[in-house]
Amino acid sequence: MKESFALIGPGRVGQAVARLLVEAGYPLLALVSRDETRARQAARFAGCPQAASTDLQRATAARLIMLAVPDDQLRPLAARLHRLGLQPGTLLIHFSGFHPADILLTDAEQQLQALAIHPLQTFADAVMGTHNLPGSPCSVEGSPEALSRGEELVEALGGIPFRLRGEQKALYHAAACVLSNNLVANTRAACEIFAACGFEREQAFELLKPLLSGTLRSLTTLGPDLALTGPLSRGDIQTVTAHLDALAKLPDDLQQIYRVLGRKAVQIGLERGSLDKKTAGMLSRLLAPPD
Ligand SMILES: NC(=O)c1ccc[n+]([C@@H]2O[C@H](COP(=O)([O-])OP(=O)(O)OC[C@H]3O[C@@H](n4cnc5c(N)ncnc54)[C@H](OP(=O)(O)O)[C@@H]3O)[C@@H](O)[C@H]2O)c1
Numbered sequence: 001m002k003e004s005f006a007l008i009g010p011g012r013v014g015q016a017v018a019r020l021l022v023e024a025g026y027p028l029l030a031l032v033s034r035d036e037t038r039a040r041q042a043a044r045f046a047g048c049p050q051a052a053s054t055d056l057q058r059a060t061a062a063r064l065i066m067l068a069v070p071d072d073q074l075r076p077l078a079a080r081l082h083r084l085g086l087q088p089g090t091l092l093i094h095f096s097g098f099h100p101a102d103i104l105l106t107d108a109e110q111q112l113q114a115l116a117i118h119p120l121q122t123f124a125d126a127v128m129g130t131h132n133l134p135g136s137p138c139s140v141e142g143s144p145e146a147l148s149r150g151e152e153l154v155e156a157l158g159g160i161p162f163r164l165r166g167e168q169k170a171l172y173h174a175a176a177c178v179l180s181n182n183l184v185a186n187t188r189a190a191c192e193i194f195a196a197c198g199f200e201r202e203q204a205f206e207l208l209k210p211l212l213s214g215t216l217r218s219l220t221t222l223g224p225d226l227a228l229t230g231p232l233s234r235g236d237i238q239t240v241t242a243h244l245d246a247l248a249k250l251p252d253d254l255q256q257i258y259r260v261l262g263r264k265a266v267q268i269g270l271e272r273g274s275l276d277k278k279t280a281g282m283l284s285r286l287l288a289p290p291d
Pocket of ligand 1: 008009032035094
């Protein structure tokens, strides 16, 4: 018999997790939102309409209580749950990649356990999350005696569990953000630069999309060192100089992005041998922050 669960915060991650766990046969006792309509919609999405609730107390009956709320709300929400009273043996779970699991525990309460399960995946909305999570690595960190329960849950979600220690989380999470969030921001920057030569930003994105998916295909197949192409990887100094001149007319952040990531590309080119030391040095000086 699978353990019952409650989920608080039916946002992007919460709804996807609730639906996947219900599909895996975990009984959903309560899906708690601060708003009645959202609770009903989310419970329907999870396939368990009777679980909809705005009453936090209902969550305390479950063996597994999942807090899928913004990171800054984890500690205050956990404190509210402790005040309501939790049964011994309850396992509290959050999904932040940064905070350690014990943010959910109080010193006074020794009989509870906590886990942080972080899907190394992006959830732009609940539906995308439901499709993206299966097959994704998920870190599991927290009370040692609860780690295997966390791994079981990850497997029920279709994820691939791996263990992480609390002190690793800041850099681990920063890496995930540099990859996913900065890729999105970088794509937006590319659209702005493209639009500046006379296109609508939406049209620029449509035209850039095949380049984005082609880059991701070679990146995931070959890895970052071999996937790099372009003037920086070839040492085309005149082209890079012309880019910087053109970018100088645009908002400063766009040129800064070009310079910072360009220096990383030069490092790759040098390390894999497509750039010699002299050319790499000239490019690095060209891309250095302007005085
Ligand atoms: N999105 C991602 O790509 C992603 C990936 C991995 C991990 N995570 C982690 O997953 C957790 C949830 O993130 P999310 O992106 O799903 O967030 P989200 O879409 O913003 O959803 C959070 C939900 O929490 C509830 N909430 C908001 N403020 C609250 C408050 N003050 N008190 C109580 N409930 C509140 C809201 O539900 P109601 O308004 O209905 O109450 C909201 O839908 C975070 O710990 C995040 O770090 C996110």
